[in-house]
Amino acid sequence: xxVGERKPIQEILxxxxxxxxxxxxxxxxxAAICMAGGDxxxxxxxxxxxxxxxxxxxxxxxxxxxPLRQCEWEFVxxxxxxxxxxxxxxxMACGIGVQTIVERFPKAIVYPxxxxxxxxxxxxxxxxxxxxxxxxNCVLDKTGGICPIVRCSKSLLNGPCGGSKDGKCEIDPEVxxxxxLIYDRLKTLGKLDNLAEILPPKDWSTGRDGGPRKIIREDMxx
Amino acid sequence: xxxxxxxxxxxxxxxxAVTAELGPPKSADAEVVYKKADSLKGCADAVNIxxxxxxxxRMSSIAVGSMLVSRGIExxxxxxxxxxxxxxxxxxxxxxxxxxxxxxxxxxxxHQKFGNHPQSKNVFDLDSIQLIKMVKDMRDEKKFQCxxxxxxxxxxxxxxxxxxxxxxFEFRALRLAKKVDAGIDFVQTQIVYNVxxxxxxxxxxxxxxxxxxxxxxxxxxxxxxxxxxKYMKNNVPGMDVPDKIVERMTAAGKEKAKEEGVNICVDxxxxxxxxxxxxxxxxxxxxxEEIVPEIVAKAGFLPRP
Numbered sequence: 085x086x087v088g089e090r091k092p093i094q095e096i097l098x099x100x101x102x103x104x105x106x107x108x109x110x111x112x113x114x115a116a117i118c119m120a121g122g123d124x125x126x127x128x129x130x131x132x133x134x135x136x137x138x139x140x141x142x143x144x145x146x147x148x149x150x151p152l153r154q155c156e157w158e159f160v161x162x163x164x165x166x167x168x169x170x171x172x173x174x175x176m177a178c179g180i181g182v183q184t185i186v187e188r189f190p191k192a193i194v195y196p197x198x199x200x201x202x203x204x205x206x207x208x209x210x211x212x213x214x215x216x217x218x219x220x221n222c223v224l225d226k227t228g229g230i231c232p233i234v235r236c237s238k239s240l241l242n243g244p245c246g247g248s249k250d251g252k253c254e255i256d257p258e259v260x261x262x263x264x265l266i267y268d269r270l271k272t273l274g275k276l277d278n279l280a281e282i283l284p285p286k287d288w289s290t291g292r293d294g295g296p297r298k299i300i301r302e303d304m305x306x
Numbered sequence: 307x308x309x310x311x312x313x314x315x316x317x318x319x320x321x322x323a324v325t326a327e328l329g330p331p332k333s334a335d336a337e338v339v340y341k342k343a344d345s346l347k348g349c350a351d352a353v354n355i356x357x358x359x360x361x362x363x364r365m366s367s368i369a370v371g372s373m374l375v376s377r378g379i380e381x382x383x384x385x386x387x388x389x390x391x392x393x394x395x396x397x398x399x400x401x402x403x404x405x406x407x408x409x410x411x412x413x414x415x416x417h418q419k420f421g422n423h424p425q426s427k428n429v430f431d432l433d434s435i436q437l438i439k440m441v442k443d444m445r446d447e448k449k450f451q452c453x454x455x456x457x458x459x460x461x462x463x464x465x466x467x468x469x470x471x472x473x474x475f476e477f478r479a480l481r482l483a484k485k486v487d488a489g490i491d492f493v494q495t496q497i498v499y500n501v502x503x504x505x506x507x508x509x510x511x512x513x514x515x516x517x518x519x520x521x522x523x524x525x526x527x528x529x530x531x532x533x534x535x536k537y538m539k540n541n542v543p544g545m546d547v548p549d550k551i552v553e554r555m556t557a558a559g560k561e562k563a564k565e566e567g568v569n570i571c572v573d574x575x576x577x578x579x580x581x582x583x584x585x586x587x588x589x590x591x592x593x594x595e596e597i598v599p600e601i602v603a604k605a606g607f608l609p610r611p
Contacts, residue, residue: 237417238388238428242435243481245414246469246496247543254543255419267474279480282488285392285436285451 085205086114086178087212088198090125096174097136099195103144103171108133108197109163109185110150111177118212120198121176123150129176129197154181160188167192202234220290220297226278228269233286235262241283308445308491309463311408312380313352317492317521321611322579323586325382325494325523326350326598328374330365339370342595343379349602351610352409354494354588357384361421368398372405382465383407386415391431392440392451399441403460411465411494412437435488438466442489464489469496470507471546479510482520492521494588499538500546501577508581517583524578527590528597529567532556568601575605 090096100106108126116122130146137144147166151159154177163185167173172193175182178200185194202214217234223241224231233239237255244263247254251264270276290297307314316323326346331338346353353374357367371381383402385395402410414434418426432440440451441464448459466485470478482493498504504524511517529535532555539547551570558566571589578584587605591597602608 237419238414238430238433240414240430240433242433242484243477244472244474245434246467246472247417248473249543250473255417261473263477264474267477279477280484282435282439282484285432285440288431 085117085203086180086200087118087202087204087214088115088120088178088200089118090120090129090176090198091196093132093136096129096195096197097133100133100144100172100174103193104142105145105147105170106172106174107147107149107163107166107170108174108176109154109160109181110148111154111175111181112150112152113155115154115177115181115198116150118206121150126150126176129174154178155184157184157188160184164189217291219286219288219292221287223283223286226281226283227266228273228275228278230262230265230269232262232266235260235265241286243279309408309461311352311463313382313409314463314491316351316611317585319611322607323351323521323523324349324602324607324610325352325354325586325588326595327354327356327588327590327592328370328595329356329359329593330367330370332362332364334365336373339365339373340377343374343377345596346598347377347379348610349599349608350589351586352380352382354382354384354411354590357386357413357415358389358421359384359416361388361416361418361423363422368402368405368407371402371407375406380409381407382409382411384411384413385437386413387430387432387434387437388415388418388428391429395432395437396440396444396450399444399460399462403462408461408463409465410441410462411467412441412490413467434466435484438464438485438488438490446489463491465492465494466490467496468493469544470498470504471496471500472544475503475507476510478507479514479516482511482516483514486516486520490520492523492585494523495525496544497525497527497538497590498574498578499551500548501574503546504578505581508583512583517585521585522583523586523588524575524581524584525588525590526571526574526578527592528571528594528601529555529563530594531560531563531567532558534567564597568597568604571601572604575601 108130110121110126126148153159167189174195174197176197182196203216204212204214207213214234219233237253248261253259253261328342355367355370358364367383371383374381412434418428443449445459448456468482535552535555538545575587
């Protein structure tokens with residue numbers, strides 16, 4: 085899932101300072117699951133903004149709506165009437181949601197209320213953790229199913245750097261060393277020989293090459 | 307001869323090598339470099355020039371390497387993957403070679419979190435092992451990383467670093483094996499304070515026969531104070547400073563701390579040079595380069611070949 089967290093309230097208030105009627109659009113999928121932009125968070129943000137604005141003597145009218153997915157045209161279409169009746173939209177989805185609204189409603193002013201952070205999973209209640217760098221060229225088959233691209237702080241492909249100690253990464257004692265995890269898992273699987281292979285420089289053209297990526301499946305097109 | 311460097315000649319002739327380290331200044335002051343360089347002249351076979359160590363901006367390792375060449379001192383230019391992609395690294399490698407640099411130490415690089423620009427975007431396009439292979443292919447195959455032909459190849463004696471003290475310990479010798487496969491000619495280790503653990507690592511290295519394929523230089527460093535020993539023990543990732551070293555420094559007291567630091571360094575040199583497979587020592591006197599001649603003299607390594 086895409087994981088994000090709400091921006092600081094002051095940053096949000098500054099964004100919408102000039103508007104008097106806004107729509108807060110949440111998202112019923114990833115943003116809801118990571119508790120950044122579901123029903124509850126939209127409602128809390130609306131109340132917080134109203135209180136802050138009332139205190140400033142500049143009351144604001146706020147509409148709320150949580151489409152199932154803000155990242156698809158058919159779900160953002162249901163926002164049409166509300167968007168047209170407001171000065172601006174405050175999106176509590178990921179960055180994809182913001183851009184889906186922008187593209188569908190070119191005249192709408194849309195602000196992000198959430199910082200989209202990474203692709204990950206909820207490790208436990210209240211803890212989310214990165215698992216995938218969306219590099220477009222998966223190496224999990226070689227690394228025991230543990231991603232060195234995002235879980236190693238240096239994205240190393242050929243083993244741990246010299247800073248790994250007691251299973252932790254040198255950058256933070258809270259961060260697991262990905263290569264310790266990989267080593268332990270391959271050892272469990274009896275596949276330590278995998279580590280002897282020198283993995284060549286990664287083809288980043290499918291990932292961080294600087295251009296937007298696109299998948300076209302001719303077989304699926306209508 | 308792969309590079310014709312002084313270091314390569316000394317090691318190939320079977321002599322015990324001595325290298326030292328020079329940290330470039332956090333400024334554009336050439337005099338700092340020349341002063342440090344001159345203090346190392348005649349006591350080290352080659353001098354490592356660190357590449358923005360601990361991710362702190364310093365004078366370019368290639369520029370300083372070139373300054374040393376002009377001074378008649380042989381540099382080992384350190385090259386990290388942290389700040390450059392494969393295009394920039396190959397460009398820098400060609401430039402360094404053209405400036406007369408003959409030794410290149412291939413490193414991943416410290417994470418920028420520890421430096422003076424923690425907000426920077428890192429690169430890590432390659433890891434150190436991929437870097438080694440790329441440099442070797444440039445030298446021996448006359449090929450750029452993309453496979454394109456290279457007309458005049460850079461000729462380097464290729465080095466790497468290895469840390470016997472970080473985890474997983476069982477993987478550290480295998481990791482050196484990967485670096486040997488990738489094409490290194492020599493390796494310098496992390497600073498040895500725990501000789502016992504270093505010996506265990508060397509045992510694993512010998513089991514893999516790596517000591518016969520690559521020259522291994524044990525890293526050593528003089529401590530300046532008990533505080534420094536404690537700091538290294540507790541705060542420097544990948545460092546292993548046994549309690550007995552800290553105790554020895556503490557017992558020396560403030561006035562004799564530096565002297566004891568040098569004594570410990572010389573003791574460790576004397577111990578590691580007896581370990582089968584150790585071909586030399588690499589002295590890292592961090593911001594204390596002027597002490598190196600004394601250490602080298604006390605270890606009985608003068609005059610240099």
